[in-house]
Amino acid sequence: MARARWAYLDRVLNRTGPFTDPDWVPGEAPLESLLRAKILVIGAGGLGCEILKNLALSGFTDIHVIDMDTIDVSNLNRQFLFRQADVGKPKAEVAARFVEKRVRGVRITPHCCKIQDMDEDYYMKFSMVICGLDSIEARRWINATLVGMVDADDPDSLKPLVDGGTEGFKGQARVVLPTMTSCIECQLDMHAPRAAVPLCTLATIPRQPQHCIEWAQIIAWEEERKDDVLDTDDPEHVSWLYSKALERANEFNIPGVTYSMTQGVVKNIIPAIASTNAIIAASCCNEAFKICTSSNPFLGTPESTNYMMFSGDDSIYTYTFEHLKKDDCPVCGNLARPLEVNPEITLREFIESLAERPEAQLKKPTLRSEAKSLYYQSPPQLEEQTRPNLDKKLSELVSNGEEVAVSDPAFQIDFKFKLVFKS
């Protein structure tokens, strides 16, 4: 392959710099890592378009992208891989084709689905995951999945997670090394809560046009159209909310309710800023490149910084710091330990054995699997409902290899065990 095009990259890969690790050997090896790396990009929206373009122009050649959405006309101002004619088509596919056409030698495999549709075998194939998402729920899911995949005996099972996020002029880039450094769940309180107006303000003394729209959505809809599920993508639904909000605004002499404001409020749209996306995506891809090639110290190195926040609200400000791992994090605080059990013992006997295990010594354990509440000590009604399980055999309640989570009021942290049946 003609390397001439990559001359600027090779300058970083072919020689050491002031910050490179003394053990790092420039030349073939880092280039090889870059060419062999298989990268998963989650999201092909505002951040995703930037990330895909940046990765392709940074010399990555094997990229997958997942996005469940189709292109909307309102995306076109900043999601630059899409054109008017693409409206309605799947984002992942259009973005992949566009970048493949513009950057020779890159292969992008699109998937138009939810991340939850893919299993661990799929995620295991990648070297690294980069997220450009707008949903906290999706971030928590991929984070828990990657943490759960880590196998101490297999270094390949550790997939660095690079996460970018933007909201208006603010953004963040962070790197998680699952189980080694603070994870998305540890950092849950870093997400700004959705600004909410007290319900009573909406119900009695609206002051702003937005209050009237929220009133239409929360109160009027429930009163008059309870049986329809509100679909904020359905123009008829939004029009209905708009007319209700307008009526209410007139009643209180509040000017300013418009259709597009209604759309913005009900879909909780915060105007996306193209330049914020560009800055955050650039930071994410820069970190991905450094992690992959080891050419320079990267964000997320254990015991160094792992979180870069950016604010463009009032001139420009960034701050990079180390967010510490939480010992009581429900995802990475206490990993599931394999525990050999006799499937023929009862749940009661199993709980008693937990009390005796030196590392646990649980006094009042409450436990469940993903599907089943096995035994709850509290509240009393749930205790009563789950009590019959105590005399059931483990084999009737869980399957071989299933994970159970154990909580105990005496401990801040939860314990997780993977029950392996003795044969």
Place this chain on the structure above:
Amino acid sequence: MMKIWSMQQAETAAAGQKKKKVTAAQLRVQKDLSELSLGSTMRTHFPNPDDILNFTLTIEPDEGFYKGGTFNFNFSINQNFPHDPPKVKCTQKIYHPNIDMEGNVCLNILREDWKPVLNLNAVIVGLQFLFLEPNASDPLNKEAAEVLKSNRETFKRNVRTSMAGGHFLGENFHRVLK
């Protein structure tokens, strides 16, 4: 340094590992439930005991305007808990300044003041408090709040009538007395 993929990029075959894991929201609710203190005036009901994210809470105030009533609230918690607050609705039509005819509840920590450090106990204590001290300055039922503000005796009478399943203000209230 991470030399993760300096090694062979063999397709890792981890067979038979597709067991679902307990979710972070489930874990957090489990922890909250184990720390719940309901006292004698409250109890829970889980229509499906395996699903701890959906349940009803029954409050039977033993003092105040609402003494003797039995009030039910539906709790519905999504997978984004505790980032998102639990959704709480009163399942009966009751006369209360902070609860509307649809069962919406005006309690600050259910909406604008929710934080992930708060737990189910905080919400439950908040609900209980609404029955002991209805708050006329944050009304969802404006008429009821006006009455509470201007004449506590009338308010008390209205509450009793509504709790007995009475009809006034054009509404049929649910009978919540035993």
